[in-house]
Amino acid sequence: MHLPKSVIIKEVGPRDGLQNEKAFIPTENKIEWINKLSETGLSHIEITSFVPPKWIPQLADSFEVAQGIERAEGISYSALVPNVKGLDRALDAGVDEVAVFMSASEGHNKNNINKTIDETFPLLNDVVKKGLTANKRVRGYVSTVFGCPYDGEVSIKDVIRVVDSLLEMGVYEISLGDTIGVANPLQVEEVLTELFKRFDKSHFAMHFHNTRGLALANVVASLQMGVTVFDSALGGLGGCPYAKGASGNLATDDLVYMLHSMGIQTNIDEQKLYEAAKYVESKIGRNLTSHQMLANN
Amino acid sequence: MHLPKSVIIKEVGPRDGLQNEKAFIPTENKIEWINKLSETGLSHIEITSFVPPKWIPQLADSFEVAQGIERAEGISYSALVPNVKGLDRALDAGVDEVAVFMSASEGHNKNNINKTIDETFPLLNDVVKKGLTANKRVRGYVSTVFGCPYDGEVSIKDVIRVVDSLLEMGVYEISLGDTIGVANPLQVEEVLTELFKRFDKSHFAMHFHNTRGLALANVVASLQMGVTVFDSALGGLGGCPYAKGASGNLATDDLVYMLHSMGIQTNIDEQKLYEAAKYVESKIGRNLTSHQMLANN
Numbered sequence: 368m369h370l371p372k373s374v375i376i377k378e379v380g381p382r383d384g385l386q387n388e389k390a391f392i393p394t395e396n397k398i399e400w401i402n403k404l405s406e407t408g409l410s411h412i413e414i415t416s417f418v419p420p421k422w423i424p425q426l427a428d429s430f431e432v433a434q435g436i437e438r439a440e441g442i443s444y445s446a447l448v449p450n451v452k453g454l455d456r457a458l459d460a461g462v463d464e465v466a467v468f469m470s471a472s473e474g475h476n477k478n479n480i481n482k483t484i485d486e487t488f489p490l491l492n493d494v495v496k497k498g499l500t501a502n503k504r505v506r507g508y509v510s511t512v513f514g515c516p517y518d519g520e521v522s523i524k525d526v527i528r529v530v531d532s533l534l535e536m537g538v539y540e541i542s543l544g545d546t547i548g549v550a551n552p553l554q555v556e557e558v559l560t561e562l563f564k565r566f567d568k569s570h571f572a573m574h575f576h577n578t579r580g581l582a583l584a585n586v587v588a589s590l591q592m593g594v595t596v597f598d599s600a601l602g603g604l605g606g607c608p609y610a611k612g613a614s615g616n617l618a619t620d621d622l623v624y625m626l627h628s629m630g631i632q633t634n635i636d637e638q639k640l641y642e643a644a645k646y647v648e649s650k651i652g653r654n655l656t657s658h659q660m661l662a663n664n
Numbered sequence: 665m666h667l668p669k670s671v672i673i674k675e676v677g678p679r680d681g682l683q684n685e686k687a688f689i690p691t692e693n694k695i696e697w698i699n700k701l702s703e704t705g706l707s708h709i710e711i712t713s714f715v716p717p718k719w720i721p722q723l724a725d726s727f728e729v730a731q732g733i734e735r736a737e738g739i740s741y742s743a744l745v746p747n748v749k750g751l752d753r754a755l756d757a758g759v760d761e762v763a764v765f766m767s768a769s770e771g772h773n774k775n776n777i778n779k780t781i782d783e784t785f786p787l788l789n790d791v792v793k794k795g796l797t798a799n800k801r802v803r804g805y806v807s808t809v810f811g812c813p814y815d816g817e818v819s820i821k822d823v824i825r826v827v828d829s830l831l832e833m834g835v836y837e838i839s840l841g842d843t844i845g846v847a848n849p850l851q852v853e854e855v856l857t858e859l860f861k862r863f864d865k866s867h868f869a870m871h872f873h874n875t876r877g878l879a880l881a882n883v884v885a886s887l888q889m890g891v892t893v894f895d896s897a898l899g900g901l902g903g904c905p906y907a908k909g910a911s912g913n914l915a916t917d918d919l920v921y922m923l924h925s926m927g928i929q930t931n932i933d934e935q936k937l938y939e940a941a942k943y944v945e946s947k948i949g950r951n952l953t954s955h956q957m958l959a960n961n
Contacts, residue, residue, distance in 0.1 A: 368853050368885070551925040552884050556665050580918045580955030581925075584881040587849050588665070613959035621877045628848040628878075658877030662910035 368591060373632040375596045376619060377411040377542075377572065378404055380647070381432070382447055383616055384604030385425045386416075388651060394428040396650045398435040403643035404601065405439040408635040413445045413466065413598075417453035433460035445506065449480065454494050458501050465498050467491045467538070468508035471526045474517025475510055475546065484525075488532050495536040507538035508574065512558065513550035516609045523561045530566060540572055542598055545585065547609050548578025552588035559592040572596035575617045578607045582617035583625055590631075597622060602644045602655030618657030620644060665888060670929040672893045673916060674708040674839075674869065675701055677944070678729070679744055680913055681901030682722045683713075685948060691725040693947040695732040700940035701898065702736040705932040710742045710763065710895075714750035730757035742803065746777065751791050755798050762795050764788045764835070765805035768823045771814025772807055772843065785829050792833040804835035805871065809855065810847035813906045820858045827863060837869055839895055842882065844906050845875025849885035856889040869893035872914040875904045879914035880922055887928075894919060899941045899952030915954030917941060 381401055385392065392400075397415075404412050414436060420427035433446060445464040448454040457465050469487045470476035476484050491507075498505040509529050515521050530541055543558070555573075562571065573589045573596070575582040586597060599622045605615025623635050641663060648655050654664060678698055682689065689697075694712075701709050711733060717724035730743060742761040745751040754762050766784045767773035773781050788804075795802040806826050812818050827838055840855070852870075859868065870886045870893070872879040883894060896919045902912025920932050938960060945952050951961060 368850055370850065549925070551922060553665055553667065553926040578955065578959055579921055579925075580880055580915070581922055583877055584884045584922065587881045587884060607959070610959040612961055614955055618877070624876055625848060625878055625881065628846070628876075629850040658875065658911055662875055662904070662907040664909055 370590050370629060370631060371593070371595045373595070374590070374626055375410060376622060376633055376635065377413065377596065377598045378409050378601060378619055379413045379574075379598045379616065380404075380600035380602070380604050380619070382413040382416050382426070383598075384600035386423055387606035387608055387615065388425055388604070390651065391425055392650055394431045394435065397428070397432050400643065400647055400650065401432070401436045403646050405437065405442055407639040407643060408633070410441060410634065411443045411445065413447065414462070416447035417457045418447065418449045430456060430460045433457070433462055443504075447508075448494060450490060451493050451497055454498055458503070462503075464504040464506060465494075466506040466508055466542075467494050467533075468510065469529060470510040470515070470546075471529050472511040472515035472518040472521045475515045478517060479510065484529065491533070492536050495538060499537050505538045507533035507541045508544055509533070509541055510544045510546040512543045513545040513554055514547055516547050523558060526558065527562065527565060530562065534566060534570060539570075540596065541570055542572040542574045544574040545576055548576035548582070548607060548613065550575065550585050551581055552584050555585050555588040556592060559589065559594065563592070568593050572598060574598040576605065576607060577603060577614040577617050578610055580614065583621060586617070586622060586625070601640060602647055602660055603657040604647070604655065614656060618659070620657045620659040624659055667887050667926060667928060668890070668892045670892070671887070671923055672707060673919060673930055673932065674710065674893065674895045675706050675898060675916055676710045676871075676895045676913065677701075677897035677899070677901050677916070679710045679713050679723070680895075681897035683720055684903035684905055684912065685722055685901070687948065688722055689947055691728045691732065694725070694729050697940065697944055697947065698729070698733045700943050702734060702739055704936040704940060705930070707738060707931065708740045708742065710744065711759070713744035714754045715744065715746045727753060727757045730754070730759055740801075744805075745791060747787060748790050748794055751795055755800070759800075761801040761803060762791075763803040763805055764791050764830075765807065766826060767807040767812070767843075768826050769808040769812035769815040769818045772812045775814060776807065781826065788830070789833050792835060796834050802835050804830040804838045805841055806830070806838055807841045807843040809840045810842040810851055811844055813844050820855060823855065824859065824862060827859065831863065831867060836867075837893065838867055839869040839871045841871040842873055845873035845879070845904060845910070847872065847882050848878055849881050852882045852885040853889060856886065856891065860889070865890050869895060871895040873902065873904060874900060874911040874914050875907055877911065880918060883914070883919060883922070898937060899944055899957055900954040901944070901952065911953060915956070917954045917956040921956055
């Protein structure tokens with residue numbers, strides 16, 4: 368088994384993990400949560416999303432969160448931005464980098480951002496260009512790469528088209544999202560094989576959801592393909608709007624446990640992760656469902 | 665990714681899944697549960713264990729269960745037996761095959777069956793020989809192959825020694841158990857590589873627990889090594905006596921979902937599995953924690 372020596376984990380809990388939480392976490396708790404994440408050894412934390420508050424009320428305090436956190440040396444604090452207006456607010460709030468997003472499938476893109484894929488390209492192009500002009504790195508999320516809740520199967524051609532456009536705009540990395548958690552290891556290998564024929568593998572990160580329990584198996588398939596960047600959310604926060612009760616994002620603590628057990632370095636302290644997760648549990652008022660938290664609690 | 669075309673799943677829920685349940689499931693419910701499993705397409709169901717009732721009170725009705733179930737064509741109904749006395753009861757109850765068990769590590773073997781490994785060999789030899797004489801197939805479980813709750817790391821030499829002895833006795837298959845759920849995919853590859861240098865791979869089944877969430881990733885590593893037989897428990901029943909609150913056995917429904925999604929045949933009907941799992945939930949009085957049940961409930 369050919370595995371990389373080290374992996375970069377991008378924590379998305381404060382953003383992707385909160386989108387499906389019912390309760391509003393008070394701003395000061397979000398800030399403390401992120402501060403605790405900053406102590407774990409993570410090098411990249413997605414702290415919030417500058418979407419209109421009516422889209423995601425749980426993240427209505429994005430500006431205050433971005434301004435309130437302590438900035439630790441060597442950590443990139445990023446935020447999701449849907450458009451130029453969101454980008455401007457993110458820049459005002461002083462984030463280190465921004466991320467744009469769209470879907471590989473028409474159905475999900477329309478439902479998620481109310482535009483066709485062709486209508487989305489020029490919109491994101493404006494955001495990426497303005498972000499780059501402001502000397503920020505811009506990341507691109509592609510949703511529904513492995514399946515769509517509206518369209519079903521997603522063709523590799525559709526994925527390639529979106530990836531190609533985003534790289535052309537100037538994003539430095541593309542996070543391939545298994546939005547509804549339907550990817551399997553064989554499919555991961557097939558999709559990455561096709562993408563790596565056309566694009567350098569250093570451009571890609573994987574963003575798995577654990578809806579069907581396959582997230583870690585998909586990580587191993589990705590590692591074997593040479594991917595070294597993974598998104599995850601501490602404790603497995605996130606859920607799935609299309610399958611109530613289902614597991615959420617790939618859990619950072621489960622990912623770190625597996626990587627370390629295989630001798631792959633992450634620079635992350637498992638005990639510090641556990642402490643941060645205990646803090647999150649105390650604020651969301653329920654136990655987190657990652658395997659590490661179930662086993663350690 | 666080199667994967668087999670089909671896989672045999674051996675359901676161990678009525679035995680391994682119940683060992684850690686607090687409540688006693690009434691005999692008639694166990695029988696109905698197994699009858700429902702018989703409708704799913706499974707070809708092998710481990711229905712109980714003929715250990716002394718004081719060891720595992722939850723399985724004190726093993727004889728009645730074995731006698732009470734409907735026997736479906738083409739399904740092998742097996743039972744765990746610790747010694748010749750247990751074997752005799754299992755034979756009286758009319759099981760199709762039996763399974764013996766021991767650990768690869770001294771610490772677990774002593775704690776689990778109160779004997780050293782060297783003391784265990786002649787004991788199991790008597791059971792295997794008598795089982796074979798009765799024209800029953802005999803399977804061998806080896807516990808703590810990937811780590812021991814008492815001894816920590818387990819050397820491949822210790823695993824080989826136990827495997828060698830069991831095959832020598834005449835067991836047709838050895839189920840390699842990750843008793844405390846600490847295996848990782850790289851380790852699975854390493855252990856199987858060593859074993860397959862000495863023994864034919866057709867002798868081996870894998871028995872993963874999902875304590876740390878790695879069971880499915882370990883299955884994929886095993887599939888890539890050519891293993892085609894896996895133990896699992898519907899709904900992920902089982903828990904872990906060494907980590908309270910942790911996930912239990914690899915869930916049959918999660919395993920079937922993953923295999924089918926990769927085009928690997930199991931002959932198992934996912935809807936029938938779901939119906940059997942709903943029955944189990946109604947009798948244990950709580951929701952099962954497999955990802956399929958969380959997503960579908």
